[in-house]
Amino acid sequence: MKKFEKVCKTLDDTKELAQNFAKLIKDGCFINLYGEIGAGKTAFVKLVANALDVKEKVTSPSFVILNEYHTGSIPIYHFDLYRLENEGVRTIVDELREYSEGKQVTFVEWAEFSQDEVPFNHLQINVTYSDDDSRIYTFSFIGEDKNNIIEELKKCY
Numbered sequence: 001m002k003k004f005e006k007v008c009k010t011l012d013d014t015k016e017l018a019q020n021f022a023k024l025i026k027d028g029c030f031i032n033l034y035g036e037i038g039a040g041k042t043a044f045v046k047l048v049a050n051a052l053d054v055k056e057k058v059t060s061p062s063f064v065i066l067n068e069y070h071t072g073s074i075p076i077y078h079f080d081l082y083r084l085e086n087e088g089v090r091t092i093v094d095e096l097r098e099y100s101e102g103k104q105v106t107f108v109e110w111a112e113f114s115q116d117e118v119p120f121n122h123l124q125i126n127v128t129y130s131d132d133d134s135r136i137y138t139f140s141f142i143g144e145d146k147n148n149i150i151e152e153l154k155k156c157y
Protein backbone atom coordinates (compact mmCIF):
# COMPACT_ATOMS: atom_id res chain seq x y z
CA MET A 1 0.00 0.00 0.00
CA LYS A 2 1.29 3.46 -0.90
CA LYS A 3 1.92 5.72 2.05
CA PHE A 4 3.18 9.18 2.70
CA GLU A 5 4.24 10.32 6.13
CA LYS A 6 4.84 13.94 7.02
CA VAL A 7 6.17 15.26 10.28
CA CYS A 8 4.70 18.69 10.99
CA LYS A 9 6.73 20.35 13.71
CA THR A 10 4.47 23.37 13.92
CA LEU A 11 0.94 24.37 12.96
CA ASP A 12 2.52 26.28 10.06
CA ASP A 13 3.95 23.03 8.71
CA THR A 14 0.47 21.53 8.94
CA LYS A 15 -0.90 24.56 7.10
CA GLU A 16 1.59 24.03 4.29
CA LEU A 17 0.68 20.33 4.13
CA ALA A 18 -3.02 21.25 3.99
CA GLN A 19 -2.39 23.72 1.18
CA ASN A 20 -0.47 21.15 -0.85
CA PHE A 21 -3.13 18.55 -0.18
CA ALA A 22 -5.99 20.91 -1.12
CA LYS A 23 -4.57 21.29 -4.63
CA LEU A 24 -4.81 17.53 -5.18
CA ILE A 25 -8.45 17.06 -4.25
CA LYS A 26 -10.09 19.51 -6.63
CA ASP A 27 -12.03 16.64 -8.25
CA GLY A 28 -13.30 15.45 -4.89
CA CYS A 29 -12.12 12.94 -2.31
CA PHE A 30 -13.41 10.90 0.61
CA ILE A 31 -11.10 11.10 3.59
CA ASN A 32 -11.18 9.19 6.86
CA LEU A 33 -9.21 10.72 9.71
CA TYR A 34 -7.98 8.70 12.67
CA GLY A 35 -6.14 9.79 15.77
CA GLU A 36 -6.61 10.57 19.42
CA ILE A 37 -8.60 13.54 20.63
CA GLY A 38 -6.45 16.61 20.22
CA ALA A 39 -4.20 14.99 17.64
CA GLY A 40 -5.02 17.51 14.92
CA LYS A 41 -7.79 16.02 12.76
CA THR A 42 -10.11 19.03 12.94
CA ALA A 43 -7.15 21.41 12.66
CA PHE A 44 -6.20 19.76 9.36
CA VAL A 45 -9.76 19.91 7.99
CA LYS A 46 -9.95 23.62 8.88
CA LEU A 47 -6.70 24.36 7.08
CA VAL A 48 -7.77 22.39 3.99
CA ALA A 49 -11.15 24.17 3.97
CA ASN A 50 -9.39 27.54 4.18
CA ALA A 51 -7.11 26.51 1.32
CA LEU A 52 -10.24 25.64 -0.69
CA ASP A 53 -11.50 29.20 -0.10
CA VAL A 54 -14.31 28.41 2.32
CA LYS A 55 -15.57 31.79 3.52
CA GLU A 56 -17.28 30.87 6.78
CA LYS A 57 -15.65 29.81 10.02
CA VAL A 58 -14.87 26.09 10.10
CA THR A 59 -15.71 24.50 13.44
CA SER A 60 -15.62 21.01 14.89
CA PRO A 61 -18.77 18.99 14.11
CA SER A 62 -18.35 16.83 17.21
CA PHE A 63 -21.70 18.02 18.67
CA VAL A 64 -23.67 18.20 15.44
CA ILE A 65 -22.04 15.21 13.67
CA LEU A 66 -22.03 17.01 10.29
CA ASN A 67 -20.99 20.46 9.12
CA GLU A 68 -21.18 21.43 5.48
CA TYR A 69 -19.55 24.27 3.59
CA HIS A 70 -20.70 25.48 0.21
CA THR A 71 -18.77 28.73 -0.18
CA GLY A 72 -15.46 27.26 -1.34
CA SER A 73 -14.26 25.95 -4.67
CA ILE A 74 -15.86 22.55 -3.98
CA PRO A 75 -18.55 21.43 -1.49
CA ILE A 76 -17.09 20.14 1.77
CA TYR A 77 -18.82 17.76 4.19
CA HIS A 78 -17.18 17.29 7.57
CA PHE A 79 -18.42 14.50 9.83
CA ASP A 80 -17.37 13.70 13.37
CA LEU A 81 -18.77 10.37 14.57
CA TYR A 82 -17.38 10.66 18.07
CA ARG A 83 -20.83 10.93 19.63
CA LEU A 84 -22.38 8.04 17.74
CA GLU A 85 -22.65 4.62 19.33
CA ASN A 86 -21.37 1.64 17.36
CA GLU A 87 -24.81 0.93 16.00
CA GLY A 88 -25.14 4.50 14.75
CA VAL A 89 -21.78 4.21 13.07
CA ARG A 90 -22.96 1.06 11.28
CA THR A 91 -26.02 2.81 9.86
CA ILE A 92 -24.02 5.82 8.79
CA VAL A 93 -21.53 3.74 6.77
CA ASP A 94 -24.30 3.12 4.23
CA GLU A 95 -25.10 6.82 4.05
CA LEU A 96 -21.44 7.70 3.76
CA ARG A 97 -21.21 5.63 0.59
CA GLU A 98 -23.26 8.32 -1.15
CA TYR A 99 -20.78 10.94 0.00
CA SER A 100 -17.93 8.87 -1.44
CA GLU A 101 -19.22 9.41 -4.97
CA GLY A 102 -19.29 12.70 -6.76
CA LYS A 103 -17.42 15.95 -6.88
CA GLN A 104 -17.17 16.92 -3.26
CA VAL A 105 -14.72 16.59 -0.43
CA THR A 106 -15.88 14.54 2.55
CA PHE A 107 -13.93 14.31 5.78
CA VAL A 108 -14.89 11.84 8.49
CA GLU A 109 -13.39 11.95 11.96
CA TRP A 110 -13.86 8.54 13.48
CA ALA A 111 -12.13 9.13 16.79
CA GLU A 112 -11.95 5.79 18.58
CA PHE A 113 -14.04 3.94 16.00
CA SER A 114 -11.19 2.34 14.11
CA GLN A 115 -13.37 1.25 11.23
CA ASP A 116 -10.88 -0.05 8.71
CA GLU A 117 -13.65 -1.76 6.81
CA VAL A 118 -15.09 1.23 5.00
CA PRO A 119 -16.37 -0.49 1.85
CA PHE A 120 -15.35 2.01 -0.81
CA ASN A 121 -12.22 3.75 -2.06
CA HIS A 122 -10.97 6.39 0.29
CA LEU A 123 -7.97 8.19 1.57
CA GLN A 124 -6.98 7.54 5.14
CA ILE A 125 -5.09 10.01 7.30
CA ASN A 126 -3.67 8.92 10.65
CA VAL A 127 -2.62 11.70 12.96
CA THR A 128 -0.30 11.08 15.88
CA TYR A 129 1.07 13.34 18.54
CA SER A 130 4.69 13.43 19.28
CA ASP A 131 5.75 16.26 21.53
CA ASP A 132 4.55 19.85 21.86
CA ASP A 133 3.26 21.10 18.54
CA SER A 134 4.75 18.29 16.51
CA ARG A 135 2.31 15.99 14.72
CA ILE A 136 2.77 13.15 12.26
CA TYR A 137 0.27 12.94 9.40
CA THR A 138 0.33 9.61 7.56
CA PHE A 139 -1.62 9.34 4.30
CA SER A 140 -2.59 6.03 2.72
CA PHE A 141 -5.11 5.16 0.05
CA ILE A 142 -7.53 2.28 0.50
CA GLY A 143 -8.56 1.05 -2.95
CA GLU A 144 -7.55 2.56 -6.25
CA ASP A 145 -5.94 5.99 -5.99
CA LYS A 146 -7.14 7.18 -9.41
CA ASN A 147 -5.79 10.68 -9.00
CA ASN A 148 -2.48 9.50 -7.59
CA ILE A 149 -2.91 11.75 -4.59
CA ILE A 150 -0.26 10.06 -2.44
CA GLU A 151 2.43 10.22 -5.15
CA GLU A 152 1.57 13.82 -6.00
CA LEU A 153 1.72 14.81 -2.34
CA LYS A 154 5.16 13.21 -2.01
CA LYS A 155 6.37 15.33 -4.92
CA CYS A 156 5.56 18.50 -2.98
CA TYR A 157 8.43 17.71 -0.60
Ligand SMILES: Nc1ncnc2c1ncn2[C@@H]1O[C@H](COP(=O)(O)OP(=O)(O)O)[C@@H](O)[C@H]1O
Binds near residue numbers: 008010013109127132
Ligand atom coordinates in the same frame (compact mmCIF):
# COMPACT_ATOMS: atom_id res chain seq x y z
N1 LIG B 1 1.51 20.92 14.12
C1 LIG B 1 0.21 20.96 14.46
N2 LIG B 1 -0.71 20.44 13.62
C2 LIG B 1 -2.02 20.43 13.96
N3 LIG B 1 -2.53 20.92 15.10
C3 LIG B 1 -1.66 21.47 15.98
C4 LIG B 1 -0.26 21.51 15.70
N4 LIG B 1 0.35 22.09 16.74
C5 LIG B 1 -0.60 22.41 17.61
N5 LIG B 1 -1.82 22.04 17.18
C6 LIG B 1 -3.06 22.23 17.93
O1 LIG B 1 -3.53 20.96 18.36
C7 LIG B 1 -4.94 21.00 18.50
C8 LIG B 1 -5.57 19.86 17.73
O2 LIG B 1 -6.93 19.82 18.04
P1 LIG B 1 -8.02 19.23 17.05
O3 LIG B 1 -7.62 19.47 15.63
O4 LIG B 1 -9.34 19.74 17.47
O5 LIG B 1 -7.90 17.65 17.37
P2 LIG B 1 -8.82 16.44 16.94
O6 LIG B 1 -9.82 16.92 15.93
O7 LIG B 1 -7.87 15.42 16.38
O8 LIG B 1 -9.45 15.95 18.21
C9 LIG B 1 -5.40 22.34 17.95
O9 LIG B 1 -5.63 23.19 19.05
C10 LIG B 1 -4.21 22.81 17.14
O10 LIG B 1 -4.09 24.21 17.05
Ligand SMILES: [Mg+2]
Binds near residue numbers: 042060062109
Ligand atom coordinates in the same frame (compact mmCIF):
# COMPACT_ATOMS: atom_id res chain seq x y z
MG1 LIG C 1 -11.91 16.86 15.97
